[in-house]
Amino acid sequence: xxxxxxxxxxxxxxxxxxxxxxxxxxxxxxxxxxxxxxxxxxxxxxxxxxxxxxxxxxxxxxxxxxxxxxxxxxxxxxxxxxxxxxxxxxxxxxxxxxxxxxxxxxxxxxxxxxxxxxxxxxxxxxxxxxxxxxxxxxxxxxxxxxxxxxxxxxxxxxxxxxxxxxxxxxxxxxxxxxxxxxxxxxxxxxxxxxxxxxxxxxxxxxxxxxxxxxxxxxxxxxxxxxxxxxxxxxxxxxxxxxxxxxxxxxxxxxxxxxxxxxxxxxxxxxxxxxxxxxxxxxxxxxxxxxxxxxxxxxxxxxxxxxxxxxxxxxxxxxxxxxxxxxxxxxxxxxxxxxxxxxxxxxx
Numbered sequence: 002x003x004x005x006x007x008x009x010x011x012x013x014x015x016x017x018x019x020x021x022x023x024x025x026x027x028x029x030x031x032x033x034x035x036x037x038x039x040x041x042x043x044x045x046x047x048x049x050x051x052x053x054x055x056x057x058x059x060x061x062x063x064x065x066x067x068x069x070x071x072x073x074x075x076x077x078x079x080x081x082x083x084x085x086x087x088x089x090x091x092x093x094x095x096x097x098x099x100x101x102x103x104x105x106x107x108x109x110x111x112x113x114x115x116x117x118x119x120x121x122x123x124x125x126x127x128x129x130x131x132x133x134x135x136x137x138x139x140x141x142x143x144x145x146x147x148x149x150x151x152x153x154x155x156x157x158x159x160x161x162x163x164x165x166x167x168x169x170x171x172x173x174x175x176x177x178x179x180x181x182x183x184x185x186x187x188x189x190x191x192x193x194x195x196x197x198x199x200x201x202x203x204x205x206x207x208x209x210x211x212x213x214x215x216x217x218x219x220x221x222x223x224x225x226x227x228x229x230x231x232x233x234x235x236x237x238x239x240x241x242x243x244x245x246x247x248x249x250x251x252x253x254x255x256x257x258x259x260x261x262x263x264x265x266x267x268x269x270x271x272x273x274x275x276x277x278x279x280x281x282x283x284x285x286x287x288x289x290x291x292x293x294x295x296x297x298x299x300x301x302x303x304x305x306x307x308x309x310x311x312x313x314x315x316x317x318x319x320x321x322x323x324x325x326x327x328x329x330x331x332x333x334x335x336x337x338x339x340x341x342x343x344x345x346x347x348x
Contacts, residue, residue, distance in 0.1 A: 154180040
């Protein structure tokens with residue numbers, strides 16, 4: 002099935018989840034000391050080439066398109082202005098507003114991870130011709146979002162102090178029954194979706210492509226199995242970013258090819274990939290390295306300005322992602338059916 006994958010089976014499986022699952026198994030069963038300094042040095046290095054560029058890629062795709070800006074003016078102009086105002090307010094309110102803003106971001110972030118996992122599953126289902134009914138989508142979403150809700154609720158059953166850079170905040174003190182309820186809702190969603198998959202396989206006398214299930218399995222590893230492995234947790238944002246970058250890269254190549262009537266060629270793929278990659282590395286450096294230091298120049302401590310500014314940048318990313326990846330939009334779902342072979346050689 003040539004069109005099932007963006008690149009091919011080994012690459013897609015590795016980037017969508019296989020590599021992160023292998024990393025979890027290595028760290029969980031072979032073991033990595035929590036105080037191993039190379040873990041933190043490596044995760045810090047990966048920020049520059051994975052985490053930061055994936056945020057830049059969202060803004061790159063959104064603001065390069067006049068159609069996007071015209072269609073979503075609130076997201077294009079009002080949301081950034083509002084976030085700038087909130088950021089300035091947080092910088093002037095380190096003891097009250099800043100911790101609340103940071104808490105909001107830290108809860109929304111894994112929610113955003115979950116939305117991406119659902120979206121990737123639906124993309125591969127569409128590419129495979131696997132029809133997902135509304136109830137099946139609800140079950141899939143219940144399972145994937147349940148992994149985030151269960152883990153978050155479990156971590157919020159106390160009011161212990163947390164520290165993110167120089168900002169202190171506290172747990173919610175949720176009742177102990179809340180994560181238990183969410184755990185069983187997660188399990189029910191997973192069982193329901195697998196039941197629908199099994200029925201489809203029986204009815205059509207063939208197997209569902211495993212990559213449709215891989216994002217959900219990966220999400221389960223990230224949030225339910227892996228969250229207690231501190232070394233592994235350092236890399237989960239990078240794994241999430243790599244998923245995003247592969248799909249955003251394919252979209253960029255296909256959209257530009259169609260917009261400018263460019264003929265398929267290896268030269269085009271290499272040149273545009275290099276241009277897009279360099280632009281987003283530089284964009285990520287501006288968003289996550291230069292902007293916090295601009296805050297420092299304005300007189301704020303770097304360890305305080307950094308979390309406030311990166312929270313604002315990432316929340317903007319969450320808003321933009323919510324509008325540029327609507328799969329019902331033909332301008333979105335048609336390019337998402339592209340395969341690398343179609344980009345490098347004529348049909």
